[in-house]
Amino acid sequence: MERSNNINRSIAIFLICSCGFFIWENYVVIKELNAKNSLFQLQKSQMERNDEKSNEISCGDVLQRLRDIDGMEILNFAGDGKGKIIVHVEIKGDKAEILSAFKKVESKKNFYSMDNIRMEQDKDKNIKAAADINFIP
Structure with missing residues (x-):
């Protein structure tokens, strides 16, 4: 046991x-x-x-992308703290040139949207279009 x-x-x-x-x-x-x-x-x-x-995208990147578009003039450039960049541009030319410029902008990298598009016609039948273009990272 x-x-x-x-x-x-x-x-x-x-x-x-x-x-x-x-x-x-x-x-x-x-x-x-x-x-x-x-x-x-x-x-x-x-x-x-x-x-x-x-x-993140920089202002220089956006300027470089928009520089090669014919007839486009950058009027104002702004960015917010969240990385969004807003570019106020003006394009001069006929309808086809303006449409082509807008399509080129849409094809750019980091393009988000276009706001406040305004168009005016000159005496010479040229069109002047202004728009705010938004880019995001």
Whole structure:
């Protein structure tokens, strides 16, 4: 009887020690995973910040894109804190030239919309169109 008690006691001690060992190993693994996860989250946030910086557009980029359009004159240039750039332009020419210029503007990178389009006709049958062009990152 004492022998079976000793065996049972030995088995119980072994099981308790092995449970303690596995709990400790589980704690170590979870601690390592949390450390790696926090490092991963830090790297991810840094990459997102870098992506945001690379997605920003500058006034120079917009000016360079609009410079190659014939007959377009930039009257005013404004930007808000959110990265949106608004350009007030004036285009002179006939209907086909103005339509072509507006289509070229629409095809530019980061183009968002055109607002406040106004058209006037000169005495020489030339048309002068003014518009606010919005660019976003």
